[in-house]
Amino acid sequence: MCNATAADKQALEEGEALTPRFDVNGLVTAVVTDADDGTVLMLAHMNREALDLTMSTGIAHYYSRSRKQLWKKGETSGNLQTVTEARIDCDQDAIWLKVRVAGYSATCHTGRRSCFYRRIEATDHGPLLRLDESKPLFDPSNVYG
Amino acid sequence: MCNATAADKQALEEGEALTPRFDVNGLVTAVVTDADDGTVLMLAHMNREALDLTMSTGIAHYYSRSRKQLWKKGETSGNLQTVTEARIDCDQDAIWLKVRVAGYSATCHTGRRSCFYRRIEATDHGPLLRLDESKPLFDPSNVYG
Numbered sequence: 430m431c432n433a434t435a436a437d438k439q440a441l442e443e444g445e446a447l448t449p450r451f452d453v454n455g456l457v458t459a460v461v462t463d464a465d466d467g468t469v470l471m472l473a474h475m476n477r478e479a480l481d482l483t484m485s486t487g488i489a490h491y492y493s494r495s496r497k498q499l500w501k502k503g504e505t506s507g508n509l510q511t512v513t514e515a516r517i518d519c520d521q522d523a524i525w526l527k528v529r530v531a532g533y534s535a536t537c538h539t540g541r542r543s544c545f546y547r548r549i550e551a552t553d554h555g556p557l558l559r560l561d562e563s564k565p566l567f568d569p570s571n572v573y574g
Numbered sequence: 575m576c577n578a579t580a581a582d583k584q585a586l587e588e589g590e591a592l593t594p595r596f597d598v599n600g601l602v603t604a605v606v607t608d609a610d611d612g613t614v615l616m617l618a619h620m621n622r623e624a625l626d627l628t629m630s631t632g633i634a635h636y637y638s639r640s641r642k643q644l645w646k647k648g649e650t651s652g653n654l655q656t657v658t659e660a661r662i663d664c665d666q667d668a669i670w671l672k673v674r675v676a677g678y679s680a681t682c683h684t685g686r687r688s689c690f691y692r693r694i695e696a697t698d699h700g701p702l703l704r705l706d707e708s709k710p711l712f713d714p715s716n717v718y719g
Contacts, residue, residue, distance in 0.1 A: 469607065516691075519684055548660065
């Protein structure tokens with residue numbers, strides 16, 4: 430943004446035009462929350478194609494950095510995400526999707542509802558991870574096996 | 575993760591050890607929500623120092639990619655973030671902080687409570703951004719000027 434004019438900044442931050450600032454890999458970050466209770470379900474990435482498909486179909490699409498391909502979330506597991514609202518942040522490099530999850534109502538590949546199933550807790554021995562009470566809602570070895 | 579053994583994967587996804595998978599720039603992504611109502615306030619990045627300081631002080635610290643330095647969020651504006659809970663995701667490359675915001679209760683540099691103040695709406699002319707009802711809670715030109 431170093432060379433942006435005041436008008437550029439105004440348009441980016443206050444304007445009506447969707448002009449996502451994709452990074453050097455062509456991606457923006459997406460945070461995905463449950464439309465009903467606001468739980469953060471996952472973080473993922475979108476390229477232009479994924480964002481376009483998400484907006485045109487209402488079903489969340491991402492870009493899988495590990496598989497290097499478009500990723501229609503839930504295509505294998507049945508846990509498709511219907512988008513109830515999409516938002517973009519001030520400098521247009523992050524997307525927030527509110528979704529309803531089909532299938533097992535699970536988002537994490539471990540079978541859990543959310544990928545954020547561990548708290549980071551400060552202890553005398555430094556931070557440690559503590560599992561919360563969430564249990565797998567499906568058996569990943571059956572779904573992905 | 576291509577070369578990870580099953581034991582590595584088990585430790586990463588189910589273990590107690592905090593082993594963040596910092597990217598090539600030494601960063602993980604952090605999603606920040608309001609501890610009371612779950613609103614997504616911002617997305618940011620943390621290096622190891624920022625994560626360590628966040629866990630040891632209970633005040634959110636990030637790494638500013640534009641300024642290339644540690645960023646104690648709210649140090650200028652007074653909108654410090656007290657962390658009520660920190661979580662990490664399944665593959666330990668994303669952090670979720672639940673926070674209470676001091677000062678003006680604003681997180682965005684535009685003065686608004688959240689950086690996600692625009693909805694992306696599908697229209698006949700393609701997606702357009704619509705401002706929500708949120709108003710600046712402080713005057714950025716006074717705070718940052």
